Amino acid sequence: MPINFKDVSFTYSYKTPFENVALNDINATILDKSFTCIVGKTGCGKSTLIQQLNGLLLPTKGEVIVDEFVVSSNRKRRTKKLANLRKKVGIVFQFSENQLFEETVLDDVAFGPTNFKVSKEEARKIAKECLLKVGIKEEYFEKSPFELSGGEKRRVAIAGILALSPSIMVLDEPTAGLDPEGTKEMMELLKKMNESGTTVIVVTHDMNLVLTYATNVIVMSDSRIVKEATPDELFLDNDEKYSLETPYIAKVVQELDKKGIKLDTKVIKDVKSLASEIARKRKNK
């Protein structure tokens, strides 16, 4: 089931002197099983947008529809138990390592499922699976989460959400502050999750990652959605009116284009696919 935003507006501190419009008339669809990236400048409403997805924030106007769940500030329309939506839509916040609090890594990951009435043993079993999935080794399970490094902590936090087995996974800048290797591991993990049928929504500033991993991109600017496209449409649409940084692969493609070498942009995702596309082109000559 896709996610639908219908005329969604959101204002922080609504009807107070501190009003602050964060979303303005958002209409969008996020496809099922897609890998969607949400990009845009800081403060354009990306984080607010994703918080509507599991009812942490209720839109001041309009509604968000996720499967049978309706997120709306209208009580009649709104689904009664939004807590169940939290199990379906897992949100990993920016600097999610700050949410860890249990004594051991394993307990912390098991904390989520126990909130949804899963027995302790069962929760620990799920937690073990999820920790292995995110690449945390077994010897870390009984350690305190505060002994881990930043990247490890973040993976534990992601495992904590993964343990709820959500069908939609939302991540707010999961790669911020990670080293290149950590970034790559993180994105590969998300890709694997996506391939196993989870809808993945990622907020990011790294356009290289967007080009490599995303199937869809939503560009936001000044509380509005200005463009919904696939990465190749976005980055090879040369006019740069969204003031996004161009991925280096796209730059190469554009330069080649200027030199008269036309490549099939649809298949180009990373260095490897670029190289094979150039090779294919040469062979055809």
Place this chain on the structure above:
Amino acid sequence: MNNMILGRYSPYDSFLHRLDPRNKIVSMILLMVALFFQFNLPGTSITDFVMTFIVEGVILFIVIISMIVAHVSIKQFFKSLKAMWFVVLLLFIINIFIVASPSSADWTSTMYYYYGESFRIQVPAWNWDYPIYWASIYQSIKIVSRLIIMISLTMILTSTTKPLDLTFAFEWFMSPLKLIKFPAHEIAMTLSIALRFIPTLLDETDRIMKAQSSRGVDFKHGRVSLRIKALVALIIPLFISAFQRSEELADAMEARGYNPRAKRTHYHKLTWSVFDSVIILFTLAILAGVIVISVMNITYYTPTFLGWLFIALAITITMFILLGIFSSTRKVAK
């Protein structure tokens, strides 16, 4: 966090915003002191309650005028008071039970007999029979209303004064103590940092609450034991991040060469204007009036109804004149 209007600065450019913070602090304290006087006026028909409510009425009037001048929404104020309803209710109930002890032979006990019992709370099973006096109900109303007015006074101070200006004012008040090597500047600095971190910590709380809610924590519903567990999930990460932040801040300050002992100047100078003098004289007059009536037991002049009406009218006119002159308020950019 949306109803945290209490204690937040609201950026307007009004008469009250322009007043000197030192003046605002002193005026607030003077009015608070005026609130807490007891009136024992033998030989008159005016009881303590009536006199207290008159004083409260005058101060409440000033509060309301100030709110209008400072563009503080009264509706919002009541909304934010809602967060305090539990404390207010508890105070009210405790006072009803505790204040009423007419056994002691002081003047209050005669007052209890004067007003009489309102009802008795009887629990036959415990052999319990407790009288509730009208006087203790009045007394509770008095205390609760004082509390609310006090809160609103402080709210006017904080919503019209930038936190930084407040700390400058505190530093100024403490500056004589520097002579005896009292760390006035350090305390002011600590205060301003603490104030500066309140919104940051509130945001952090909000963020962690959202993160834990995403993991299925319910902070609002459910059994008490579950909610305590939920609080643990909030407090531990909050403490850790607060400590991290404080360490980072200390390092950043040292990196920029902060030395608490250094002699320093201020970018903003506090300026005392004529209007500050007018306002402080006004509040002093109110306090003086209250002291005169309360402490000096003035019984020879009892204003009639017309007399009180005249005084109220005089205050109203003064305030409106002030309002008319200085109400050129406009919203400034945040």
